[in-house]
Amino acid sequence: MAITSLFRRTLLGTCITKSLKTPLTRQWRHNYTGPQSIHEILQRPIKDAENRVAVLSTGWVRAIRKHKNHVFLHVSDGSSSEHLQVVSGSDLFEKSQASYGCSLAVEGVLTKSPTEKQTFEVEATSLRVLGHCDPVQYPFKVRKKHRLDYVREHLHLRPRTNYFGALLRMRNAASMAVHEYFQSNGYCFVHTPILTSSDCEGAGEVFHAVAPDENVNKKVKAEESSSKLFFNNGAFLTVSGQLHLETISGAFRKSYCFGPTFRAEKSTGKLHLSEFYMIEAELSFTDRGIEDLIDAIRGLVTSVTGQLYAKHGDDVEFFEKQMPADYREAIRKLATAGSYQAISYTEAVNLLLKNNINFDSPISWGGDLRKEHEKFLVRHFDNSPVFVYDFPRELKPFYARENEDGWTVAAVDLLVPGVGEVVGGSVREERYPILRQRLEELRMDHQYEWYLDLRKFGSVPHAGFGLGFERYLQCLLGIETIKDAIPFPRFYGSCKI
Template sequence: MALHSVLELLQKRNTLHDIEVKGWVRTFRANRFIALNDGSTLNNIQCVVDFENTDKEVLKRITTGAALHITGELVESQGKGQDVEIIVKKLIVLGESDPETFPIQPKKHSFEFLRENAHLRTRTNTFSAIMRLRSSLSFAIHKYFNENGFYYMHTPIITGSDAEGAGEMFRVTTLSDSNPPKNDEGKVDYTKDFFGKEANLTVSGQLEAETYAMSLGKVYTFGPTFRAENSNTSRHLAEFWMIEPEVAFLDLDGNMDLAESFLKYVINYILQHNQTDLQFLDQRLKDEEKTKPADQRSEMSLMEKLHFVVENQFKRVSYTEAIDILRNSKPNKKKKFQYLIEEWGADLQSEHERFLVEKHFKCPVILFDYPAKIKAFYMRLNEDGKTVRAMDILFPGIGEIVGGSQREERLEVLKSKMGDLDIDKKELWWYLDLRKYGTAVHSGFGLGFERLVMFTTGMGNIRDVIPFPRTPQNAEF
């Protein structure tokens, strides 16, 4: 007898005798109709119980959340709402669920409540759809890079360097927290620590990925990164995942080509393979938008945003041109922007990025050649001495989704920039070596995976697109 998934059975159009299915009860109506789900699809399959010939004690154990093993016959449904259903011949309760205490009842729950029950929230339609999409996006990312000649590398999670220079890192130590060894200056003596130096959780795998790009040509990382930023906004996590390709002999123009191709590929993949989940989330977002004031509603539905990205060429605009557009825009002149654009050198906010995408150009936008003062030390300095070969990709509804650059390949220029920013050259001796031995033009970008999942699912809080969010004062589960 064959064990089938719910997805497989729902796709059948013919009668099947003696099938088996296992899953969890979503609802049980009239002591007869079980809505069963096993996580393989958003949709449940209806299982019809013969009330008269089923042990009444067994029926009492069939409650929301219970795990069942059902044997029966797949037939054409006699009711509305489904094409097929299972006539139950044998039913085993594998695991009971206490109906009085089971948190995920068949009713609407707040996202805050579901975050408090993150171990059970994938029993809901919304979160099962999100996590299936997250899985599909992960697969599509690896598939794209594999098909395009990239090598997957694992960069260190424990590191002695701060790639972003932000300093907001989680320390890794085995020293005593109450009485750590001290040096002659009275400071903690990290030479006595496990690694013989101060170590932290990584904020990025980029610098290490560059070392491999300069020998393997095209590499990418896809792994966890960490930032000790004490922020409780809907866009920040302390632990998140990053996709970071690095490519030798690639300039900024090629980097923009790569990023556009990559984003369109992974979004196209879920449009082809996750239609049911996307349509459900699209409708969820439409229903949510109806509850907002008219002036706060999104102009595009979720599906429209996804097609907006894959069907439009990304517009490439210099930072300087973007500043001119924003400075002269109606929202800026009428002081509608929360952050007014007054002069060149301003760090753009989400409201500015969305205006460029949604109002001005009406397509995804790639901004490039940013002021050096607002970008990282490793970005290649332009001949004007004030801008760097950086690029950000802007999407509707979310603003920046990708940040990248052509890396500074000139040894003396890189050393000078590190000196200006007081970055310890001794700590990054190995990174400087790349510029001493066979240096070449190279580029890469970073994509916060959860930002991508937020965009493709329409979720408004980053805590709802990662299985177990890590935020200030929260490391539950």
């Protein structure tokens, strides 16, 4: 029996290769699973190639090599870091009118590849172009490495490049690893709102949310504003889900959220986006205070990083090939709990002053740590991740728990190679009198009356943190600018598609 005929009977490939003239039966609909992904094909047992098993796959042509009697096509569908090599006769290829960038349905037989570059290849018996592509007009040229800033100009097409294919698979894998860590450690996943009446004091500049008939430039008196605004009060795009998670922590021991956040900072820097994703968690009954918090942060980062190295080595290797050797070694420390260092803010400032480095931003006790200071501290500890804790009270938001010295609060930042701070967190001030006094000092007690209620009714020692997802990926994958760590970057002056 001919290979194509056998294939059509066993896998019902006629859905692509031939139009059906009769209605589909329920049994047919139930049994048909469609073309196999390239990942599935490449994971098949070697005996399938030895037995020349028929396969059907679909994807996009990433490269074409023409020889006298044969044409080699590299086909990708995003499911794997490897492409599927398809070997076609010259006549079959010319008849199909396939070209670089087009989408393609391939029927053929699976065979062992004669080269070491890939395990399998497919000898094509049928090629069908599903969507044509003009390689002259297509902005990405075959076998050319395009600069990332050029690729960024074509956001709607850049997922088709090898770089962003690998990035998207890593984002997916890291996202699933985050959920797996929290779920396996007893955390409750919470959907915190994107629209909020709280600006989460100290988290950054906010975007105001207004209805079409509201004039954002018109100043109205506070007593008049409620009747003129869509939500009867000020509304913002969230800068953090933390305060909402704290309401959950009054009923659940552990909770977390993972969603978009927004900052209206007018920056186009390599570490800033206007829309990005935050992983935030809250822990109740933290009897060891900041030690419990540090353990939770370290547990998340080591678990996620370890999973990525263990299960997604091909894509990790893709990025590692573009890193200096010393950076590769430094990043791998993120997966090892014993590599993490800890130093108090006061010790860190003394260390910076002692080394007398000519920083662009001078450092003194009470001043914020700048990126150059953070990166110096990481280098000082042999490019290991570093926890800095017990910051001056004035540097952290009102909800950070005041230490006994009266000058510092139980807050912590995690500094990592390449980007500096990637996690920020604190033990939350659970003592009602101290929190009320602090809010009164800031004249925010009325605004946060609901937050004070959390301390009046069954408060417990608790702590929480937020991890910037894109900054984490930027660090782990050695990405130069954070704009290339997210599918659709939004930053000051740019909101394409």
